[in-house]
Amino acid sequence: MNSRERHFLRILRKLGSAEQEQVLAFADFLKSRQPPEPAVAHQEPKMLPAKDGETVVGAIKRLRESYAMLDAKAMLNDTSSLMSRHVMGGDPAEAVIVELEKMFERHYQRYRSAPEDA
Incomplete structure (x- = not known):
């Protein structure tokens, strides 16, 4: 705000x-009295490939770039929770990255199901 x-x-x-x-x-x-806003078509993700030995932070950066249409602030809680599981909980990076990819896909599906003129 x-x-x-x-x-x-x-x-x-x-x-x-x-x-x-x-x-x-x-x-x-x-x-x-305002002219109607043109409808904005939903954007498609531009999926970037994971790099060899990718870190959790690197995966988050890659996924944010791949899903540029998503609001990072809206995903902050989920992202930080997964990051904490890796850093504090000791979950392996590979497992956390898989969960991050699923989480970004879920948020993308919600984005796709939202009306285009919202």
Whole structure:
């Protein structure tokens, strides 16, 4: 959330419910006057091959580049959990990389199932 959005929320929270409804109605009105946004087609991943002796960090970088259309922030919890299993839990890199690949594929399938104009 950027500073403008935080500022808007601070103001909105200080208003009563009737005034908040008026702000939302006005925002909807302004949005309705905007030209429609063109639908964006879902991107396909550009799968990069794994390198010999790839590390978990290297795999994460490769997968982020392969699945550039995915929001890395939305996957941060899953990614850090798998990384922790490797670093703290001692899971072998190969097993964690396989799990990372599955996790990226799951997120990609969710991305594909989302409406294109969302």
